[in-house]
Amino acid sequence: MGTMVFISPERLAAALDRLAERFDLWVPSASSRGGGAVRFRRYASGTTPVLDRLTALSPKEAVQPQVESLLRFRYTKDAEDPGAIQLSLEDRIEVKPTLVFGARPCDARAFLLSDRVFLEGPYVDVYYRARRESTFLAGLVCREGDSACFCSAVGGGPADTAGSDLRIIPVGDGLVIEALQERGEPLLEGLGEPASDSIQEAAHQVVEEVSGRCMGELDTSGSIDAFKSRFQDGDYWREVAERCLSCGVCTFVCPTCYCFTITDESRNLQGERLRSWDSCMFYQYSLEASGHNPRPTRLDRYRNRVGHKFSYFPEKYDGQFSCTGCGRCVRSCPVSIDIRRAVAGLKENLCECP
Amino acid sequence: MNELRKAIEAEWPRLEVVIGWGLGFDPYHTRPLFVRRSEDLSGLIWNPFCVQNLTGYLVKTPVVKAEDKAKKVGICVRGCDSRSLVALIQEKLVVRDQLLVFGIPCSGTVDWRRIAVQTPLSGVKSARFEGDLLLVEDNGGVRKFSPDQYLARRCLRCVHPNPIIHDVLVGEPVPPRAAPGNRYRDVESFEQQNLPDRLAFWQEELDRCIRCYACRNACPLCICQDRCIAETREPRWLTQRMGVPEKFLFHFIHALHLAGRCTECGECERVCPMEIPVTLMKEKLGRIVGDLMGYEAGIDPEATPPLLTFNPAETGI
Numbered sequence: 001m002g003t004m005v006f007i008s009p010e011r012l013a014a015a016l017d018r019l020a021e022r023f024d025l026w027v028p029s030a031s032s033r034g035g036g037a038v039r040f041r042r043y044a045s046g047t048t049p050v051l052d053r054l055t056a057l058s059p060k061e062a063v064q065p066q067v068e069s070l071l072r073f074r075y076t077k078d079a080e081d082p083g084a085i086q087l088s089l090e091d092r093i094e095v096k097p098t099l100v101f102g103a104r105p106c107d108a109r110a111f112l113l114s115d116r117v118f119l120e121g122p123y124v125d126v127y128y129r130a131r132r133e134s135t136f137l138a139g140l141v142c143r144e145g146d147s148a149c150f151c152s153a154v155g156g157g158p159a160d161t162a163g164s165d166l167r168i169i170p171v172g173d174g175l176v177i178e179a180l181q182e183r184g185e186p187l188l189e190g191l192g193e194p195a196s197d198s199i200q201e202a203a204h205q206v207v208e209e210v211s212g213r214c215m216g217e218l219d220t221s222g223s224i225d226a227f228k229s230r231f232q233d234g235d236y237w238r239e240v241a242e243r244c245l246s247c248g249v250c251t252f253v254c255p256t257c258y259c260f261t262i263t264d265e266s267r268n269l270q271g272e273r274l275r276s277w278d279s280c281m282f283y284q285y286s287l288e289a290s291g292h293n294p295r296p297t298r299l300d301r302y303r304n305r306v307g308h309k310f311s312y313f314p315e316k317y318d319g320q321f322s323c324t325g326c327g328r329c330v331r332s333c334p335v336s337i338d339i340r341r342a343v344a345g346l347k348e349n350l351c352e353c354p
Numbered sequence: 355m356n357e358l359r360k361a362i363e364a365e366w367p368r369l370e371v372v373i374g375w376g377l378g379f380d381p382y383h384t385r386p387l388f389v390r391r392s393e394d395l396s397g398l399i400w401n402p403f404c405v406q407n408l409t410g411y412l413v414k415t416p417v418v419k420a421e422d423k424a425k426k427v428g429i430c431v432r433g434c435d436s437r438s439l440v441a442l443i444q445e446k447l448v449v450r451d452q453l454l455v456f457g458i459p460c461s462g463t464v465d466w467r468r469i470a471v472q473t474p475l476s477g478v479k480s481a482r483f484e485g486d487l488l489l490v491e492d493n494g495g496v497r498k499f500s501p502d503q504y505l506a507r508r509c510l511r512c513v514h515p516n517p518i519i520h521d522v523l524v525g526e527p528v529p530p531r532a533a534p535g536n537r538y539r540d541v542e543s544f545e546q547q548n549l550p551d552r553l554a555f556w557q558e559e560l561d562r563c564i565r566c567y568a569c570r571n572a573c574p575l576c577i578c579q580d581r582c583i584a585e586t587r588e589p590r591w592l593t594q595r596m597g598v599p600e601k602f603l604f605h606f607i608h609a610l611h612l613a614g615r616c617t618e619c620g621e622c623e624r625v626c627p628m629e630i631p632v633t634l635m636k637e638k639l640g641r642i643v644g645d646l647m648g649y650e651a652g653i654d655p656e657a658t659p660p661l662l663t664f665n666p667a668e669t670g671i
Binding site: 031032033035036037039052053056057066067143144146147148242243245246247248249251252253261263265274276277279282283284287297298299330331332334335336337338340341 | 378379380383384385386387388406410411414415416418470471474476477478555558559562564565566567568570571572579580585587590593594595596621624625627628629630
């Protein structure tokens with residue numbers, strides 16, 4: 001294990017204040033009236049991090065904001081020659097060092113999956129890269145998993161460290177912060193007191209206990225081909241997704257859904273090119289300019305979501321699923337659609353439904 | 355509760371499909387269930403964890419309907435859902451004769467998120483009722499919750515727990531949870547605040563909105579579906595920006611399109627992943643419509659909602 005410091009409850013605010021001096025710091029927090037979903041917000045002095053409840057949204061917005069300006073444009077007309085219009089572009093990328101504090105293992109792993117899409121090429125997304133390279137993750141050992149969680153079934157686990165620079169281990173009322181990566185070491189400076197032997201021992205025990213937990217069961221073997229065999233099985237998709245409302249909840253709360261749309265929004269002679277989250281659950285997502293829509297119903301759209309995560313993505317990226325088992329899509333779905341059921345069922349009774 | 359299943363089984367020969375509730379991802383969450391084969395009737399359940407308003411499935415594509423014209427679509431409705439159904443009948447969006455309505459007197463449904471705010475739960479092992487108390491066993495032991503603590507906000511202000519319309523009534527009528535004069539207490543207490551505080555409230559609440567449109571898609575009366583003003587591309591009425599003004603505009607368009615139509619079933623608020631109290635806006639409109647026009651939505655299938663009485667030939671407007 002790496003260097004460990006201990007932050008007592010009394011020192012937590014000071015530690016976060018200190019981190020916020022150096023970073024754009026994101027912490028899970030509730031609304032000021034206490035209610036409302038917990039989500040990652042930019043830290044301001046006095047914000048109380050909520051580490052004992054799962055968050056409604058993943059911290060993906062720290063790297064993939066829900067909307068961002070890709071460039072600004074301006075047309076300039078020449079009064080002498082009205083036909084001559086000049087276009088000027090400005091595409092500054094503004095990035096600050098960022099630290100996500102309290103990302104759970106499922107959320108931290110999700111960044112590694114999106115990295116493959118945006119950084120591996122053939123096209124590298126420079127906006128993504130700029131943010132991602134300056135983002136640090138302090139991952140939280142997760143003890144709050146519920147019946148919707150299934151990280152253990154898709155290659156992760158509640159104490160998994162993949163993607164994290166630091167690890168946060170709740171010990172008693174306080175937190176032990178452990179440096180996992182070399183680049184995490186300097187972040188510990190001045191955060192708390194060096195962890196005593198007994199606290200280190202307690203932290204080991206927490207990690208060991210949580211590592212032993214198996215969160216969720218799902219047999220994903222063969223899903224790449226099983227999905228293709230099921231593709232045209234309308235009865236199957238009706239069974240799985242007839243109740244789908246075609247809202248964007250599952251995709252927006254998902255740590256690994258990364259689809260976006262680009263719009264130019266202008267007023268008079270100037271405007272911006274915006275990139276914003278899009279959802280394959282929306283009718284407009286696949287609507288073509290001709291008016292044709294290859295995924296006209298919610299059944300087609302839900303099928304695409306399952307296929308992308310458990311067939312197309314692993315086929316392209318060494319068998320990795322585009323899912324970290326965070327369970328948010330299950331937990332937040334207004335009509336309790338369970339992607340585990342949709343994946344598990346792919347292989348059931350296949351011979352009857354060729 | 356087997357009573358509902360028995361009632362549906364008795365009517366099964368007349369039915370092609372039944373829309374009811376089945377088990378969701380655990381025993382304490384339910385899902386809409388469409389039953390088309392008699393052997394699947396055993397999957398139907400009814401208990402205070404059954405939270406979804408199912409009437410939207412009668413109007414949103416692909417619409418659940420009976421292919422055999424001699425048969426009907428069975429639909430399970432609680433008091434609140436029955437009002438949605440009345441509104442859909444009024445607007446001729448569903449045909450009453452094609453439905454067989456199983457009405458269920460309802461004493462309220464469980465809102466797990468309200469419970470979690472009061473008492474964070476971890477590792478829920480069981481949940482059961484003892485009288486009207488909800489007993490939940492989790493890693494911290496057995497915890498008891500009273501109806502005031504576990505019921506959804508919409509249930510705490512419910513004045514129509516018994517179905518307004520039904521063909522088969524399943525169970526005995528139950529007393530309403532709130533007195534009619536008390537149904538707008540949340541709006542009233544909100545309006546006790548001064549204007550800057552109210553503005554601050556909505557700014558903070560709507561800031562959380564992620565524009566997933568679950569509120570709209572779960573609403574049985576939001577019938578524009580894929581033609582919603584929020585997403586039209588030509589013309590693009592709303593920008594893609596994520597500021598509070600854009601979100602407010604969407605939510606207000608949603609609310610205004612429902613003025614005099616909304617039955618305050620609370621689905622929009624229930625489905626919001628960010629836990630924004632969006633039904634509150636519609637409650638305010640419902641109250642205005644009640645005060646100005648003496649109209650309550652979703653009660654009389656023969657009535658015309660006041661804002662649908664527009665007549666271009668009328669003079670003096």
